[in-house]
Amino acid sequence: MSDALAIETQGLSLGYVGPNEPVRVLSGVDLAVGKGEFLTILGPSGCGKSTFLRAVADLIPIIDGRLSVLGEAPSDARRRRQVAFVFQEATLLPWRTVKQNIELPLQVGKRNVLRSANPRPDHWLGLVGLSHLSGRYPHQLSGGQRQRVAIARALQCEPEILLMDEPFGALDEITRDRLNDELLAIWRETGATILFVTHSVTEAIYLGGSVLVLAANPGRVQALIDLSSVKDHNGLCRRESAEVQEVAAHLRQLLREGGA
Ligand SMILES: Nc1ncnc2c1ncn2[C@@H]1O[C@H](COP(=O)(O)OP(=O)(O)O)[C@@H](O)[C@H]1O
Ligand SMILES: [Mg+2]
Missing domain, CATH: 3.40.50.300 (P-loop containing nucleotide triphosphate hydrolases)
Structure with missing residues (x-):
């Protein structure tokens, strides 16, 4: 191999x-x-x-x-x-804010060796253009914004x-095209x-x-x-x-x- x-x-x-x-x-x-x-x-x-x-x-x-x-x-x-997974439905936890949702894999993975010594939820939020929404809850987001959170959450693990x-x-279609460029x-x-x-x-x-x-x-x-x-x-x-x-x-x- x-x-x-x-x-x-x-x-x-x-x-x-x-x-x-x-x-x-x-x-x-x-x-x-x-x-x-x-x-x-x-x-x-x-x-x-x-x-x-x-x-x-x-x-x-x-x-x-x-x-x-x-x-x-x-x-x-x-x-x-x-390896990280992003699905069609964003599967965010409704009782956690955007930032707390992104931090989640780090907490679930506490026992694992984290790949990044320096977890950076704010960095990933910035990369998907959601820094200004970090305190919102999932029901306060559009579909495109929820998918951005799901992507930021996946990136937080720094998967290969x-x-x-x-x-x-x-x-x-417009949102999809924009997210294509962001991706x-x-x-x-x-x-x-x-x-x-x-x-x-x-x-x-x-x-x-x-x-x-x-x-x-x-x-x-x-x-x-x-x-x-x-x-x-x-x-x-x-x-x-x-x-x-x-x-x-x-x-x-x-x-x-x-x-x-
Ligand atoms: N958990 C499961 N148990 C049994 N059959 C499944 C399961 N998940 C998917 N299948 C079957 O496997 C086939 C492929 O499914 P899937 O990979 O979801 O297709 P696609 O993503 O290409 O639409 C389908 O016939 C589906 O019914
Ligand atoms: Mg499928």
Whole structure:
């Protein structure tokens, strides 16, 4: 296993406990994600996108094959708090302020070795543009602001790998586009490896260095597409550009073929 890889799988199968034998969701996944990469993931509903992220986060066991996270077993990576998760719903504690919500992983993780000797909730709040709201409660925030808190909370652990499962799926388009730019800035600042599941083809292209397309029935890898050809030297692209539209059409075709 290479040191430069954040995630490496070989013949990986994932699924859930069934009445007799495990029900397979994804099979034969061979994938290598380099450290610091931004990988977006597209695929029809139910093909196993969330299941894949859960396995990386060590929330479900592996059925077959190999999965290495930062060169070690997923359970070891999790124990060292190297992996953080952001979900579609921000799952904030309603009785804690914004700042107290962000401090939470530090308190839950007291017994673990913290990666940062100097916890910086204010720094992460600033990075997601919420310094002025640190004393508010979750019900006093918009959907976009709540997702920013969830991202700041994940960053507080200084994870090497950030797993994001449709984090902006419930937001309006303008807010989503703005958060896309903020996330790219955060990615550059932290150097984290990001795995980002989305239903939006445009979002997958805009954010990703490459995009993984999963297919359903049976769940499998359909394609891994490098996006560097549509990005400028800053890693950015224009959503309306002809190159982006062309890749988007190709991805939509793949999604149709894959059972979307
Ligand atoms: N806890 C679970 N137990 C049993 N089956 C599950 C569980 N979670 C998901 N599944 C099944 O696994 C398949 C993939 O689910 P999921 O990874 O959530 O898909 P996606 O995120 O791509 O929409 C679906 O058929 C779903 O019904
Ligand atoms: Mg899902």
